[in-house]
Amino acid sequence: MDKAYLESWLNVGECVNVQMPNEIFEDLSKAEFKSFNHKCFAYAYYYLTCYLYRNALYGGKTDQYSQQNIIKVFTSNKSSVSYITRFEGVLDNMNYTKTTTDYPVTYYMYDGILEFGLIKELRKKMPDLEINHSPRFCVKEPIKGMTRFDGEDYTGTFYSFQNTHKIDVNQFITIVNDGKLGHVGLYLFGYINMMCDKFSKYRVTNEELAKMVGCSERTIQSYMVRLEELGLIKSTKVTLNCKTQKFYSV
Known part of the structure; x- marks a missing residue:
């Protein structure tokens, strides 16, 4: 993928940057990866997961943000890293990602707090809404973006930049x-x-x-x-x- 494609795909001009949790390096070092390269892939994949979710890019041409397309950014061999990205794979088991079909189509501020408008809620309000993706489409919710400390809401990297890097x-x-x-x-x-x-x-x-x-x-x-x-x-x-x-x- 060339630079121009990535800039368009990631809507660079209109999106906000994301913070990464500093503990990710220690956490990845404790997980079981087949190689150092795969550990690095997991880091890059999590960054991209955070960016797409935080900016609710799934609300556009949804299929272009399928898991298959996301993985193509980093590797041409999807099967070699599927143990990292699949449902209950390494990142899911690390409690860094959660596989879900309820993805954000928009985000907004409510009482000064970032909130996400999710597709299932939108479908309830708009029953005739056309779905522009395959029935099996799912995304990865970046759990550390939402919560980091004792499962408390609004403590993730989307809300607090404490102990993070950008x-x-x-x-x-x-x-x-x-x-x-x-x-x-x-x-x-x-x-x-x-x-x-x-x-x-x-x-x-x-x-x-x-x-x-x-x-x-x-x-x-x-x-x-x-x-x-x-x-x-x-x-x-x-x-x-x-x-x-x-x-x-x-």
Whole structure:
């Protein structure tokens, strides 16, 4: 998928960005994935799930936001990641997503609180409403967007930005559309983004960073170089105790 298609598909000019929960990195590290790439896919997929739901994009040409089309953004082999995205798959079992047929077609503010207009409610008010998608159409509700703490309503990342990090949708498009980055690049960028929120300049060696995220130093080196080439991160080298570290900023 090219950049222009993604910008149109995600309605970039009219949509709001979403926050990602910082605990997602620790939670994903506890889940069982077949590879590091699949863990990164789960992160990217959850970001997209949050973005589509928060902006109620399903209310337009609904079928273009089918699970099959969403997965195509990241991989051409749907079956290889189906264990992550399917009903009661990894993300559902992690309590990060919920498979549902009751999707948002609009959103609005009520008494200063974000609310969603769901399709089932709309159908009750408009019985003759034409359905422009297949009968089996379903979406993923991002649970962490709704609730994060003790199951309390309105505590999710859609309502509170506490302990979150943000990836601008234009950054998302740049990264996933780049042949050298993709969902692995997005995962690493998200991690650096989170750490730079905590520290004005985040200092770490490639070896340390690789251990933290669960990949090889070689992967860190190549992806960090590419993120810098695209102007998404900045770094300054320092030498301490004969070890080369970098100060990262975004």
